[in-house]
Amino acid sequence: MINVEVNGLKYEADGGEMLLTLLRRIGINVPTVCNIDGLPPTGSCRMCVVEVEGQRNLVPSCAFPVFEGMKVNTNSHRAVDARKAIVELLLANHPEDCFYCERNGSCQLQELSESLGVRSRRYVGQKNEHPVDLSGASIVRDPAKCILCGKCVRVCEEIQGVSCIDFIGRGSHATVGTAFGEGLNISSCVNCGQCVTICPTGALIGQSHVDRVLNAIEDPELHVVVQHAPSVSISIGDDFGIPVGDDLMGVMHAAMRRLGFDAVFDTSFSADLTIMEEATELVHRVKTGGVLPMFTSCSPGWIKFVETFYPEFIPNLSSCKSPQQMLGAVIKTFYAERAGIDPHKVFSVSVMPCTAKKFEAGRPEMGRDGYSDVDAVLTTRELAQLIRMHGIDLRSLQPEPADTPFGVRSTAGKIFGASGGVMEAALRSAYYFLTGTELKAVRVEAVRGLNGIKEAHIDINGLNVGVAVANGLGNAKKLLEMIKSGEKTDLHFIEVMTCPGGCVGGGGQPYGTNRDRVLTRIQSLYSIDANESLRVSHKNPEILQLYKDYLGEPNGEKSHHLLHTYYHERETLI
Amino acid sequence: MSTAQENSIASGVREILADYQGAGRDALIPILQEIQTRQGFLSREAVVEVGKFLHLPASKIFGVATFYNQFRFTPQGKFHIQVCRGTACHVKGSAAILEAMKRELKVAPGETTRDGLFSLEVVACIGACGLAPVINVNGNFHANLTTQAVPRILDTYRKQK
The missing domain is CATH 3.40.30.10 (Glutaredoxin)
Incomplete structure (x- = not known):
């Protein structure tokens, strides 16, 4: 233990920890711009400077270790003035177009400018002028709004292992961009959107589908249906001041109907469908000596990652479409047929915690007869915006159920939103398919939680099934390298979620998503699982009905056409 | 640029890289300099080849190359x-x-x-x-x-x- 004095009060600190960690713990929120929780500090933004007795210059608290007898002043005029000057300098070349910016109201630069009392433009620099990159299916880059904090570059490289963007140029000409200034559409970007959620300004935002959806709702010719992913109902409350992790499923259904959607479906239903197909595929691969380990295919960022960086593993990817695309496919076929609507007149919207789902919905193989299975993808943030736009007060709505025939879900489908959830759900059903009995310990504790790579071994009928779960593509990369080098040979099934924590930490989730919120949302999903009785996909009555009425059997011919897909190597060089 | 030109650039780069077997990322700048000396500029094909060789993403190489004034990305004129x-x-x-x-x-x-x-x-x-x-x-x-x-x-x- 080390004794440190902060602002005249005495505290105990751990030897070796950074000053910022101590300050956060004792409730002093020194502002930071470049700091990323869980990664080593860069100390480049200087926003967290404080005064330390004996030090001639102000020190960045994020990169300054505590020492015995340290005396710190976080609020001296000098320190606060320095922070204010940094903000004023950042504003010198920033476009003054807050009204028209997606981050209006959620911008960190606005927040700092307000809290530090910046009330005039003190430095007038040349305004940044850069073309906006609208080419990406999921992400829009507006480098004029970039303050060069570098967090997007670090997340892309250090968390996701993609490195699609970096600092380009030098000094006042520096920007963040791709090699040769190419558009994101032809780059190695996997559309995960982690850069969007970490960007302090509006330099990186999602491609909005809000207008498409509004136009479709307005069009009397169209039958507009909506589906919502498992982790949307427990995170949308964030944007309305509702406690983090509260499940708003029923209320959200009500809000969606008030927005004008003609039918409301639950993607957790098709998560159950995915499990039926994927567990069957796994059982088939194990029994017939197919390619193992099999990888999950629900996370579109991961799919593009494999196609781009590890094409040799494409045969390992499950051929199952993701739940979004499975539901999209049965909406435009089974549902449209039964309701007597021309599938071309059905406009299918999904609400996802994910930006990569926008890319996935646009993949050419995701449709038939000239229509797409999913026509528009809203992120959790965009749904929240629609709700605000229409003045719907979530607190005054009564919960409503989703519509049949895709409205009932098991909790196995719901926990898809957490890293390890797909694995757990698949194990519950694969065990049943292989043994004919239910898995006794329904909770597969070893695959839960926030560790980057999780592993478990489960005995099924004498077969020791090895499973692993990775979240964050950087961790997936480590796992792939271990398999490639022959270090890991005992695995049958691997779940990968592109985003840290799984979909609950997705790139389409409300701004301000951090590790704590991700954890709370995960707990929320598991408590839903613990408190309901329908906990396995293969007992979902609507799933069984769908197979009876339409699909036949899992991995059957109809399923093969509608619910399975293929992948291809991408020669993405930039 | 035609495919034939791209291929000749790529093979020229591979010739240069043959002298750098086992080199790490610290060899990046000397390699880029040599490519520019021989080919007059750094093409996409060259950057991609170097990336494969040094296991570096193209964005990083481009970032390093644009940091220095000496590198150019279009062929020199006559x-x-x-x-x-x-x-x-x-x-x-x-x-x-x-x-x-x-x-x-x-x-x-x-x-x-x-x-x-x-x-x-x-x-x-x-x-x-x-x-x-x-x-x-x-x-x-x-x-x-x-x-x-x-x-x-x-x-x-x-x-x-």
Whole structure:
């Protein structure tokens, strides 16, 4: 233990920890711009400077270790003035177009400018002028709004292992961009959107589908249906001041109907469908000596990652479409047929915690007869915006159920939103398919939680099934390298979620998503699982009905056409 | 660029890389320098090849290469024009010379005209301050320039093609 004095009060600190960690713990929120929780500090933004007795210059608290007898002043005029000057300098070349910016109201630069009392433009620099990159299916880059904090570059490289963007140029000409200034559409970007959620300004935002959806709702010719992913109902409350992790499923259904959607479906239903197909595929691969380990295919960022960086593993990817695309496919076929609507007149919207789902919905193989299975993808943030736009007060709505025939879900489908959830759900059903009995310990504790790579071994009928779960593509990369080098040979099934924590930490989730919120949302999903009785996909009555009425059997011919897909190597060089 | 050109660039790069077997990322800048010396510029194909060789993403290589003034990303023109923007030349009006060049050639520094005849580069000081403002075209110095002289000089090179 080390004794440190902060602002005249005495505290105990751990030897070796950074000053910022101590300050956060004792409730002093020194502002930071470049700091990323869980990664080593860069100390480049200087926003967290404080005064330390004996030090001639102000020190960045994020990169300054505590020492015995340290005396710190976080609020001296000098320190606060320095922070204010940094903000004023950042504003010198920033476009003054807050009204028209997606981050209006959620911008960190606005927040700092307000809290530090910046009330005039003190430095007038040349305004940044850069073309906006609208080419990406999921992400829009507006480098004029970039303050060069570098967090997007670090997340892309250090968390996701993609490195699609970096600092380009030098000094006042520096920007963040791709090699040769190419558009994101032809780059190695996997559309995960982690850069969007970490960007302090509006330099990186999602491609909005809000207008498409509004136009479709307005069009009397169209039958507009909506589906919502498992982790949307427990995170949308964030944007309305509702406690983090509260499940708003029923209320959200009500809000969606008030927005004008003609039918409301639950993607957790098709998560159950995915499990039926994927567990069957796994059982088939194990029994017939197919390619193992099999990888999950629900996370579109991961799919593009494999196609781009590890094409040799494409045969390992499950051929199952993701739940979004499975539901999209049965909406435009089974549902449209039964309701007597021309599938071309059905406009299918999904609400996802994910930006990569926008890319996935646009993949050419995701449709038939000239229509797409999913026509528009809203992120959790965009749904929240629609709700605000229409003045719907979530607190005054009564919960409503989703519509049949895709409205009932098991909790196995719901926990898809957490890293390890797909694995757990698949194990519950694969065990049943292989043994004919239910898995006794329904909770597969070893695959839960926030560790980057999780592993478990489960005995099924004498077969020791090895499973692993990775979240964050950087961790997936480590796992792939271990398999490639022959270090890991005992695995049958691997779940990968592109985003840290799984979909609950997705790139389409409300701004301000951090590790704590991700954890709370995960707990929320598991408590839903613990408190309901329908906990396995293969007992979902609507799933069984769908197979009876339409699909036949899992991995059957109809399923093969509608619910399975293929992948291809991408020669993405930039 | 045609596929044949791309292939010849890539094979040229592989020849250079053959001398760097086992090299790590610290060899990046020497490799880029050698490619530029032999090929005149850093092409996409070259950056991609180097990336595969050193296990570095293309964005990182491009980031490093754009940090330094010495690297260019378009082939040099038949006539490579260096406009000196050193202190002495600046005092004697080199900013206007550069503007005149950009206007006449319709390219920005670092770029090459569409006909491949001229490429434009800004240099900090070429050590000929007595001749300010000065430009260097393929080793030939043009001293005490005025903006009016710029079109005339360019014309003399156009005639040489």
